[in-house]
Amino acid sequence: MIVDELVPVGRANSSWLDSWRQETDMDERAGFVSQVWDSVExxxxxxxxxxxxxxAEGSVSAKGINVYSSRGLSGIDxxxxxxxxxxQTGVSVRALIGDLTFMHEISGLNLTGLGDLDIQLIVGNDNGGHIFDRLEMREHLSADWFEKLFTTPQQLNLEAIVTGFGWQYRKASTASELASAMELGxxxxxxYQL
Ligand SMILES: Cc1ncc(C[n+]2csc(CCOP(=O)(O)OP(=O)(O)O)c2C)c(N)n1
Structure with a gap:
């Protein structure tokens, strides 16, 4: 069949675009979490x-490693x-934490008197509390208010803070940058920029 002209009728529904974007975002987060999970031996x-x-709960498979997490009243604190x-017990540690969780306890980076440790704090930096996107409130508040009240992105110079406490700092935004940063002792x- 040959046509000379196509005439759109009604309005296109673009809701698929939002769901596709969410899925892409999820894939990126799942890929990041899986890479850290897979790296742990x-x-x-x-x-x-x-x-x-x-x-992680929705994307990694069980394996025989020691995993720690605080729940309940402990929150992000x-x-x-x-x-x-x-x-400090002598094991090497990888911690996977959000940027607000990390900044909430930044003074914990002070290791004065604690000796040598082998520890990597891997910050999934999505510029605020991404977990709140799951709240019903997300649908009811304007983007500005949601950001002000829930996401609360911070403006800290992490490199300056981290190196000031005597830690090494690496920024990463790809799997290969993350892999080479995880080589550091x-x-x-x-x-890690999400
Ligand atoms: C001590 C404490 N204060 C506040 C909260 C509420 N809270 C739960 S998750 C969260 C934000 C976490 O953001 P982030 O660490 O960046 O992780 P993301 O959700 O972005 O992965 C906050 C403030 C809490 N759980 N504990």
């Missing part, structure tokens, strides 16, 4: 209590110190 793994542990406490913060 002899280390202990600490999960912060927020979105990434939920992504004390996650950095929990990871450091585990590292000692005290490392990996700022």
């Amino acid at each position: 002899n280390q202990a793994l600490v999960f912060g209590a927020s979105d990434l542990i939920r992504v 004390g996650t950095v110190s929990t990871a450091i406490g585990i590292a 000692g005290k490392v913060v990996i700022d």
